[in-house]
Amino acid sequence: MAEPRRDVVITGIGIVSSLGEGLDAHWRKLEEARPGADSQTYAPCVVHPIVAIDFDKQIPKKGDQRQMEPWQRIGTYAAGLALENAGIKGNAELTSRMDMIVAAGGGERDATVDGAILTGMRSAPSKEDFINERLMSDLRPTLFLAQLSNLLAGNISIVHGVTGSSRTFMGEESSGFDAVRIALQRIQAGQSDITLVGGAHNGERKDMLMLYGAGGYTLKGGYSPVWDRAAQGGGFALGSLGAFLVLESREHAAARGATPIARLAAVLAESARRQDGQITAALDGMWERLAAANKIDEAHAAIISGASGAEPATAEERAFLGHHKALPVRATGSHIGHGPEPQFAMNIALAALALKHGRLFAPVPDPSGMEQPMNGALTQVVVTGVGHWRGEGLALVETAN
């Protein structure tokens, strides 16, 4: 006999992006509907740069900060905000048994070293020997650790003392869906009481603009909202952002007197093979499973979409959204850009934030008409995620009670 599944609530949120840091700053900017995009610095690509952060506030030792590349600093900072928001920062008894799942990319390059090697190898007698010589003398030994995917989790253990368990999922958007999904399932089943889950992404990276550019996925030629990029051939604007959630069983939260921000009811993930129409079918299938297990009150529900603008993913997600026209939609990619790994956790955080306010934030001025104002109370949010290349995810977030 399977034991009844435990209720899971969100008791802490730590978010940082181009809009600011923390819940209040995000709410203000979302209401103002003024996306923070930069079309100049990385032209023709568009990015959403991270706001100025005083990293000392969450990573007090400069020595620790020096051991991290920006994506790790953003993540370690956001994790600290989440622990603080949950009221457990520095509570060693709790953090030492707290579980952790991080969705991570990695591999930030030293652009100067790479450029010098690519320049020099053109005239080197032996390219391989030249690469060896340059890397042996020019690579910082600790750069490797700043690149390793699992070292965001490692840094969170070191800086914030989260050591119950530590797992790092990789794989762009999918890693974000699965990190939250596994964290939820483990708490529901009693395999964990409290878990820190999330991720971080640095969008201001030329090596990533190169990789995603090679696939034809980056937005070029200036900013536009994600629903209105057809004329530009679609594409995403990479976003620098970090998002961590503290998930907890309802009993565990109650026992320590924590106030839930929202309830995480369900998370589903799929891997459609991506022939025509399969993304829409995967999302429809997950919606069916979600609706079968949870009553969705259409009058008080909305959709926070992880649509990135990448095609054909965004067009197929639109077809899916067309099956649920009663629900107002907001795409956060228009505001904060696309951070493949942390976007899903971020959107669950923003869903919880809207539920906390009891209403949905304003639509982005959008000629496509995809985003409509919502009047009235908000009690449920469905969060979508569609990987630019592979992976589909869906979550249901509800008011805490």
Place this chain on the structure above:
Amino acid sequence: MAAPRDSQGRPIVVVTGMGIVTSLGAGKADNWARLISGTSGIRAIKRFSTEGLKTKVAGTVDFVPCDPPAAAELAERLAELAAEEAIAESGLGSRGNFPGPLFLAVAPIELEWPQREALAQAAGANAGVTYDDLIRSANTGKFRNIHERFVFGSVGHHLADKFGTQGSPISLSTACASGASAIQLGLEGIRRGEIDAALCVGTDGSVNAESLIRFSLLSALSTQNEPASEASKPFSKNRDGFVMAEGAGALVLESYEHATARGAKILGVLEGCGELADSFHRTRSSPDGKPVIGCMRKALADAGITPDDVDYINAHGTSTPENDKMEAMSTAAVFGERMKTLPISSNKSMIGHTLSAAGAVEAVVTVMTLDHQRIPPTINYKVPDPTIQLDVVPNVARDAKMRHAISNSFGFGGQNVSLVFAREPA
């Protein structure tokens, strides 16, 4: 009839299929024969120039064709071989339709020098090359294959497509504990009752110049290049670092109920798993060994057995001065006086350190060890370290009666995972 449960009321998880490929060869039979004969797979690196490098040896897998020659591509080929063998042995599902999810331990993926060079050449920059040139080339649409090969999810999604695993494939990295973490995720999923079976794979094909240089700059690698076969010498006094290696291990995990219902042969039981992160340092273990001690104790408690029930330890045993000392101290703390006679051996003495794959490769060997009731040795054990009082099964394989074994995996970033296997259900 009620479903069989373990001592804590959870579904029992068994191993019904295994596959392995290492520098020793492809397949369980070849690997076992060479492990038992004490053969080393470590040799001089031929794949790339080692001019100017301090370390010139590795446990490369050179017998598997790989095009393009990139770590992600080789990791995928190796994982395919191991998974194919494991699924075939399990007899589960049908071709291209495996009835469970994929948990894949894989090294972080990144673009390599041949791709960067191709992008730079296509840009035709006259002056110094910058990433702006590479982006310009990338944006031409002529390098789409680079994107698919070098996104982090590529190996996992490709394997999921090929073997028809269910749902979203999980790619994970917990550094050198990754393989064990993949197995742990499968175990947890079956225990939750969500799935009846899981395909757990660890793979690594990242012996290339830059990866080797990175570990070398951290002084983590052995620099004993002659003879190559003696570079990896875990627990020896003259150990001087680990030896990078490639390989893959795959396990089909299944609930005992599901396996017996279809009459599957049970190769071993995955009794439990322990995990504890270390907040001491990015590359070094806590000197008091507390996280590693706690990790092994959690694994034994999860398995519902005591230290006295353990008959063999498959060591992490990397051959670095620090790891082996810390592992000796920590096992002594967990197993007490018994540790002087409790056999503990390191497969890495022969295979080298297969990094992201190691936890899965060594789990496969641990189950084979229990099955054959014979312990692969720690080879190259010539100069005992007086501070390490262990029975490392030196140099020669040994028969032993064993019911329970523990397999340790520790990694950079404070990652520690221990798995407990048994020969048959309690």
